[in-house]
Amino acid sequence: MKKASSRITASRALVEDLVAGSRILAMHEVLDAYGHVSARSDKRPDHFIMSRSRAPALVTAADLMELGPDSEPATGDKRKGFIERYIHGEVYRTRPDVMAVVHNHSPSVIPFSVTGVKMRALFHMASFIGEGLPNFEIRKVKKGSDLLVRDARLGKALAKTLGKSPATLMRGHGSAVTGEDLQRAVGRSIYLEMSARMQMQALLLSAKVTYLDAAEVKASAPVQDYKRAWPLWREKALAQARGERT
Amino acid sequence: MKKASSRITASRALVEDLVAGSRILAMHEVLDAYGHVSARSDKRPDHFIMSRSRAPALVTAADLMELGPDSEPATGDKRKGFIERYIHGEVYRTRPDVMAVVHNHSPSVIPFSVTGVKMRALFHMASFIGEGLPNFEIRKVKKGSDLLVRDARLGKALAKTLGKSPATLMRGHGSAVTGEDLQRAVGRSIYLEMSARMQMQALLLSAKVTYLDAAEVKASAPVQDYKRAWPLWREKALAQARGERT
């Protein structure tokens, strides 16, 4: 794997995990040529690490940039960042518990974002959905937008909609998913997509769907950390990244 | 393929079949990073063989453990087993006819587990579904659980729900599928997923679906053993396992 810039204040393990995370999400088709994953720096918690603007399936350590609390490059890096880096920056500012953020357009979630139908936890692997997720309506802060969260003001509005939830839908656009660690942000993104498909099918089968109850959601929270999946996912992703270098 | 521990009381053929079975289910996306397959030992029928806690696509012979009637390691093996090994152990105890068990989260089955809609046999390859399958509601034995079958008491309750059926759904979680041999447990898991998708589509097309009748279900039972599929599936899976070693 290409080396990360020496100016990034993050451990080597986090850098590898971020490269893996980006490719894991692409392999699961949660990200296609668009979307991004970031992690709060484990050395400077007011900074976060994220690829320069690049297709997620191609990200290497050398593509990672360090961004400050204003979501702008913190180390003199002149490369072009993702336009929507403000999603990440504003969530890190308002949610100290969040260590990683994924923004994605996964296809089964978007239909929920454009209907009044609430996503609910119906499957233990996606128990984090709980009683539902908020839905960010960009028109409440900016009419006639291109739907992109392209500045701090829009990022703040999204973070406000997110509130204390683990994730928020984004109307006509996708979702922003958080985690207490990178594994959770990545795993939740994968299982949010699966849960959306299952919920749509359940609703087509019956008007009456049995969701996880509040006690089950609570009991599942510490368990569903995707830590068993991580080595499998990471190994495949890093093998792919190594294959490109040789 | 890596060698199985010499302490496992199972034939070499069964060990290879179990490694193949785990990977076959991953290749068919019946298992993702989660779920597991086991077989009753062909040398000590009160014991069963199952991988240590590991993603199914990576399982090798060296990962297999021997578990006793209490679902605990029977040979001093100190490695970490799957939390839900009790599903397997309790089914083997109550169902002497069962030689193999698969626990999976295959995505099209879960919507049936959270609605009142009964799965029915509508396709000869999944005739084992018959007049329907039971659905394990964990709340009947444990309220506020994380939905995992993490002890013998929950395993016993699941085995009781299963009764004499070839499989049981697990509400908001997945299913447990059995077989008189490993091929059947694996093949049934694959075709249960396909049948769920077909039944959902049939129900969307029409309120009136023609299912296999009882005589057809009975006549199909001995025939649908997936024995023709097995060499194809096994060959691909073991080629994959061998490829990783070199």
Add this chain to the structure above:
Amino acid sequence: MKKASSRITASRALVEDLVAGSRILAMHEVLDAYGHVSARSDKRPDHFIMSRSRAPALVTAADLMELGPDSEPATGDKRKGFIERYIHGEVYRTRPDVMAVVHNHSPSVIPFSVTGVKMRALFHMASFIGEGLPNFEIRKVKKGSDLLVRDARLGKALAKTLGKSPATLMRGHGSAVTGEDLQRAVGRSIYLEMSARMQMQALLLSAKVTYLDAAEVKASAPVQDYKRAWPLWREKALAQARGERT
């Protein structure tokens, strides 16, 4: 590619096409480990050529057998044929225009076979569906069957249901698809599956679907021969077969 038995009365080109056809259908997931394709011998038109009982993705020239008008081996071949070879044999007997037959379980067609909903041509690539396809109900000739067409009597009944149609559904089982040449039987099987999926979606979108009219169906018949697709499909399939030999 392995050589076909010298005893098969079929041109080398037909043998290669049959091997390709079997693998093409597996690559398109029209066949999985089950189903089969055959062609009328181009040297002895009362005979047909078909693999021995084997997963379609593995078929080579050496697996091909020659079967006579009674669907039994015609050249002293002792290998085990497919149980359902009678589907092929009886169609060749009653339909001199048919040069190739595919029997498959493609997943989107089966829901139509178990509901009263008629498949109709709604897409030019599957115009052969025309005003609809018959549906073989095995219970009319044999109650309590395992749904398999395992003798000449059942094959004859299926051929009678097929009549002059290019294909027939088989209730709770799959379909039998014919062609004036192998390319058409294979291409129709692929586009029958796609058309079933499209029709289901169209019916979910609206109760009023515009199908191809009779004149359009008629005009499309000579055009939709899949001859442009064939070299692409064949090249991939035979490359796969060659890859296995080396």
Add this chain to the structure above:
Amino acid sequence: MKKASSRITASRALVEDLVAGSRILAMHEVLDAYGHVSARSDKRPDHFIMSRSRAPALVTAADLMELGPDSEPATGDKRKGFIERYIHGEVYRTRPDVMAVVHNHSPSVIPFSVTGVKMRALFHMASFIGEGLPNFEIRKVKKGSDLLVRDARLGKALAKTLGKSPATLMRGHGSAVTGEDLQRAVGRSIYLEMSARMQMQALLLSAKVTYLDAAEVKASAPVQDYKRAWPLWREKALAQARGERT
């Protein structure tokens, strides 16, 4: 990559992009063995460049032909062109702003073409759909056709239906998608398919779907150019093309 004929009046970059575009669409399953992509010549704007009749996944530079305003070979090229090249030629004649055209049969769009249900922009990546797309009904100009746009008269009728839209559906057949550049024609084809699937799911979830409003559609137009995706897609496609040569 094989060299394009020296007689083609197009830059080397455009030739490479066209080869990439054809394969990108095949990789995304927007094209299967059928369909085609073209670009207006960047040297002679009354001419356009398009493969000879060939499966899109196999197209190389050597397959490209130059066609004139009448959609016929402009450089004495005797090879067989696509029957439906008139779709492209007539769109280039009536739409000077169009620099690239894709004709495809992508599967989720066709159900919309055979129902009265209008596609609408519900997802920012497919904002170009706007308030809807026209639907070409070939019967208005030719009854009893095989649905193919096989002459200039049908091409003109399709171009008239297209009008100023970025794309038109084609009833029972597929769509024709245009772009101010090749990237947009290719990207729009990919996201049109995704948007169709999402809209169908949204309509199944709820009768009330929130689409992008007119101001959002307008603001998105310059942004959704698929230029970030292009290098990822192009790199994969050209690597595939190179792999075939060696």
